[in-house]
Amino acid sequence: MNVKKSTAITCAMTGLLALGAQMVAAPAMAAEEKEKCYGVVKAGKNDCATKTASCAGTAKMDAQGDAFVVVPKGLCEKLAGGSLQPK
Incomplete structure (x- = not known):
């Protein structure tokens, strides 16, 4: 696998993980309010x-x-x- 493809996959996975964390945190914050x-x-x-x-x-x-x-x-x-x- 070349470096560009590996970097793109890593960035995509990091973005998905961050989005998932926000989706979990948002309802919890909303409930607290x-x-x-x-x-x-x-x-x-x-x-x-x-x-x-x-x-x-x-x-x-x-x-x-x-x-x-x-x-x-x-x-x-x-x-x-x-x-x-x-x-």
Whole structure:
């Protein structure tokens, strides 16, 4: 194998590895920038299961204390009725 071909393959592999690392790191960073906000969702608009509802989108009433929606970090406590802990 000649030097140019070997260098090209090495560069391509390095680029793919770097891209893979970014794809793994990006969701992890995005998750760190979000938080669960309880008590602010409209009926049927929650993001996950609650004590009284088995899956997302099944909150029975507006501002249900154990239903949450995922919001950008720092926003929840600014919302009327928002709480970082279930009510």
